[in-house]
Amino acid sequence: MPALSQTTLTQMRKALVLQRDGKPARARPIYEKILKQEPDNAEAANLLGLCFLEQGFAKRALPLFERAVRLAPLEERYRVNLLDGLDRLGDDGAQLAATETALAELPSPTPDLLHRRAGLLRKTGRFAEALAAYDAAARAAPENTEILVEFGQTLILAGKHEEAERILRFVLSAEPTHRLAILSLADALNQLDRAPEALEVLRITADRFAVGRDAGYHLSLANAHWGCGAYRAALAETDEAIRLGLTSVDARLLRGKALYHLGRFAEAAAELEQALALDPQRHDAAMTLGLALLSQGDLARGWTLAERRVEARLKGLITRRFTRPTWRGEALTGKTLMIWDDQGIGDVLRSASMFEELAERADRLIVECHPKVVPLLARNFPQIEVRQRRHEGANALFSSEDFDCQCAFGALPAQLRPDIASFPERPATLTADPVRVAELRKRAPLDGTRPLIGLSWTSGNRTGQRARSYLALADLLPLLSIPDAEFVLLDYTDRSAEIAALQEKASITLHRWDDLDLFDDLETAAALTACMDLVISANTSVADMSGALGVLTWRFGPVTGTILLGQEAPPWAPSTRYLRLDPEQPAAAAVPRLEADLRNWLATRA
Numbered sequence: 001m002p003a004l005s006q007t008t009l010t011q012m013r014k015a016l017v018l019q020r021d022g023k024p025a026r027a028r029p030i031y032e033k034i035l036k037q038e039p040d041n042a043e044a045a046n047l048l049g050l051c052f053l054e055q056g057f058a059k060r061a062l063p064l065f066e067r068a069v070r071l072a073p074l075e076e077r078y079r080v081n082l083l084d085g086l087d088r089l090g091d092d093g094a095q096l097a098a099t100e101t102a103l104a105e106l107p108s109p110t111p112d113l114l115h116r117r118a119g120l121l122r123k124t125g126r127f128a129e130a131l132a133a134y135d136a137a138a139r140a141a142p143e144n145t146e147i148l149v150e151f152g153q154t155l156i157l158a159g160k161h162e163e164a165e166r167i168l169r170f171v172l173s174a175e176p177t178h179r180l181a182i183l184s185l186a187d188a189l190n191q192l193d194r195a196p197e198a199l200e201v202l203r204i205t206a207d208r209f210a211v212g213r214d215a216g217y218h219l220s221l222a223n224a225h226w227g228c229g230a231y232r233a234a235l236a237e238t239d240e241a242i243r244l245g246l247t248s249v250d251a252r253l254l255r256g257k258a259l260y261h262l263g264r265f266a267e268a269a270a271e272l273e274q275a276l277a278l279d280p281q282r283h284d285a286a287m288t289l290g291l292a293l294l295s296q297g298d299l300a301r302g303w304t305l306a307e308r309r310v311e312a313r314l315k316g317l318i319t320r321r322f323t324r325p326t327w328r329g330e331a332l333t334g335k336t337l338m339i340w341d342d343q344g345i346g347d348v349l350r351s352a353s354m355f356e357e358l359a360e361r362a363d364r365l366i367v368e369c370h371p372k373v374v375p376l377l378a379r380n381f382p383q384i385e386v387r388q389r390r391h392e393g394a395n396a397l398f399s400s401e402d403f404d405c406q407c408a409f410g411a412l413p414a415q416l417r418p419d420i421a422s423f424p425e426r427p428a429t430l431t432a433d434p435v436r437v438a439e440l441r442k443r444a445p446l447d448g449t450r451p452l453i454g455l456s457w458t459s460g461n462r463t464g465q466r467a468r469s470y471l472a473l474a475d476l477l478p479l480l481s482i483p484d485a486e487f488v489l490l491d492y493t494d495r496s497a498e499i500a501a502l503q504e505k506a507s508i509t510l511h512r513w514d515d516l517d518l519f520d521d522l523e524t525a526a527a528l529t530a531c532m533d534l535v536i537s538a539n540t541s542v543a544d545m546s547g548a549l550g551v552l553t554w555r556f557g558p559v560t561g562t563i564l565l566g567q568e569a570p571p572w573a574p575s576t577r578y579l580r581l582d583p584e585q586p587a588a589a590a591v592p593r594l595e596a597d598l599r600n601w602l603a604t605r606a
Contacts, residue, residue, distance in 0.1 A: 008038060011030055011034055012047070015030035015031050019047065019050070031047055042072040042075065045064045045067045046065065046077070048064050049061040049063075049064030049085070052064065058085045058088035062082065062086070062089075065081050068082075076102070076109065076110060076113065079098070079106070080116075082098055083098055086098060096117070096121065096124065099113065099117045100117065114137035114141075115141070118150070119150065122154045127154060127157055127158040128158065131158060134150060134154055135151070137151075145175055148170070149178065149180050149184060151167055152164045152184050153184050153187075156187055165192070168181050168188060169185065177208045179216075182201065183216060185198075185201055186198040186199075186223070189224075190223050190224060198223070199225065213244060215241040215245055218241040218244065219241040222237035222238040222254055226261075227465065229465045229583070231258045231583055231584075232262065235259065238255040239255070242255070249282050252271055252278065252285075253284065256272035256289070260291065260292050261558070261560060262559070262584075266296065268288075269293055269296065272288055272289035273289060283308040287306055290303065290307070290308065291306055291560070291562060293305065294562065294565055295560060295566060297567070299419050303417075307410070307411055307414060309410070317343060317410075318342045322406050323401060324338075324405055325406075326405065326406060327405040327406065332358075332361045332362035333361075335362055335363055335404040335405065336364040336365075337358060337404070337406070338366040338367075338405075338406045339351075339367055339408070340368040340389060340407075340408055340409065341370060341373075341408075342409055343409070345372075345541040346540065346541035347409055347410065349541065349547075350544055350563070351412060353423075354416050354417075355367065355381050365385070366386075367384055367385070367386045369389055371389070372521070375523050376430065376522045376526055379523070380430050380431060420566075420571055423571040423572070425574070429549075429550075431530075432530035432549060433523050433526070436523060436524060437530050437531060439527075440527055441531065445486040446531050448486065451602060452488055452531060452533050452534075453487050454489075454528075454535040454537070454551075455487055455490060455510065455535075455537070456540060457472070457476055457491070457537075458472070458491070458538055458540075459540045460492075460493045468586070468587060469539055469557050469581060469587055471587050471591070472498070473498045473502050473510075475587070475588040476591065477506055478591060478592070478595040479598055480506075481506075481508070482602065484602045485602060487508075487511065488510070488511045488532065489512040490528065490529060490546075492518040492525065493519065495512075496512075499512075516528065522545075525545060526545060526549060529545050530551065532546065533605075534551075534601065536553075536594065537554070538587075539555060539556070539557030539558065543576065544573075547570065547575060547576040550574075553575055554576075554577050554594065555578050556579040556580075556581055556590055558583065559581060561578055561580060563578075564578055
């Protein structure tokens with residue numbers, strides 16, 4: 001840009017003073033006059049663009065910023081102002097493209113520009129690229145804690161919670177009072193199923209917050225309480241956050257989840273409706289609303305909303321990619337349908353109750369599932385092709401999609417079980433191998449006449465809230481002390497240490513056989529379960545197995561009881577009675593009732 005005349009400099013200084021005094025409307029004519037006389041004056045174009053931007057006319061500002069950039073491409077200020085204009089218009093794509101161009105064309109871009117690119121990549125959901133961008137920005141400005149905190153928050157969004165924890169703790173070692181670092185660290189710990197630690201972090205840093213006014217702090221506390229299973233406390237803290245003015249989707253969603261886990265399903269649904277209205281794209285809110293509706297027996301709408309678990313990336317959900325379309329309930333005459341397991345073994349066992357119906361509709365039905373379930377299902381459904389789950393890319397890679405359409409097990413109920421009346425009235429879905437049952441019946445005490453009680457009190461996964469729904473073996477001592485029955489271990493994981501520890505303190509007998517593999521050999525697990533007169537089980541696949549076999553089952557679990565669908569007993573398994581645990585009490589509080597019911601049941605049999 002050529003040197004400016006003294007007259008031009010004087011006029012620009014005058015306009016700049018007006019602009020800095022908050023009078024952009026009076027500065028604009030001066031800049032416009034200068035540009036008319038000197039079209040190549042990049043600074044005048046830039047400052048006039050700022051006047052329009054300050055007055056809320058972003059569309060009029062953009063051409064001026066673009067003109068300034070063309071005239072002085074190495075001036076970063078002009079590019080930053082262009083980005084601000086695009087930001088005002090909400091055009092994240094154009095803003096990101098302009099940022100990429102600036103970084104490519106400027107010889108030494110500032111850390112602020114690197115930071116801006118990282119933030120835009122994060123905002124547009126490109127988390128992998130955002131993480132690399134934040135890494136570059138942090139290296140360029142290692143003293144900038146704001147970049148590091150955002151880096152940590154993006155790691156949380158990308159599911160890299162351990163790395164997020166390390167970065168956020170580093171920030172807090174330098175700035176112990178950094179509000180967002182504290183709240184983000186608590187979030188990371190919650191995501192790692194370490195809610196008690198999150199709660200402790202918030203408690204010991206409470207003096208760093210204006211607790212009576214900080215809605216974000218109360219929402220973070222609510223999250224930690226919810227992760228600990230203290231749903232009433234979570235509800236109280238969420239209400240406080242909302243009272244302080246926080247009416248975000250996150251606040252409504254958390255309130256809805258707390259109500260749902262307290263068993264207040266109608267209130268939960270109303271709250272979650274509000275959350276979804278605020279942001280229809282919040283798949284986690286839609287999924288939870290679906291669960292709340294299912295808990296009230298509204299299956300038609302509940303299944304549809306609950307299926308947004310896929311977009312919500314529900315933890316533990318298996319996803320696969322196919323070129324063949326998803327089955328949506330259309331006619332299957334002359335077609336091959338392939339259905340596949342998308343969650344755990346228990347879900348497979350429940351889904352088996354729909355196989356015969358599908359086999360009747362389709363010309364050919366293929367079931368793909370975990371290899372250890374294949375023998376059990378193949379024997380029970382000889383008319384169906386049962387095979388082990390393939391790698392998600394194998395079918396497409398080898399052009400071996402030998403089916404016309406496909407559907408995950410979890411999506412089947414929306415098509416086959418639109419209401420409670422659509423559940424068939426049959427006592428069992430599966431049968432155990434009679435040969436294996438006969439072989440097991442030769443073992444004591446399976447060969448005797450005393451009632452056989454199968455037990456499973458916990459799960460291999462006791463992380464987070466799940467732990468509140470399980471027992472320790474010691475909790476069952478009142479049942480194990482009843483002399484009129486034989487107790488058999490049905491748990492599929494190794495419980496020998498826990499059993500040995502209890503046997504050192506009390507004289508109990510819990511029958512188990514080291515040569516039986518109840519984890520991988522489901523045919524044997526089914527045969528042993530079929531030998532039982534009664535199964536008492538936590539909310540695990542042990543109860544799903546006994547229910548599918550039609551064995552009398554007492555199943556205890558959270559008040560939500562997603563298998564109940566608004567009923568007192570799960571319609572999937574008519575032989576199962578479900579005991580809802582009080583969400584405000586430890587699971588062991590249900591043991592006296594189990595003991596009393598067992599004594600009454602034994603007395604009736606006698």
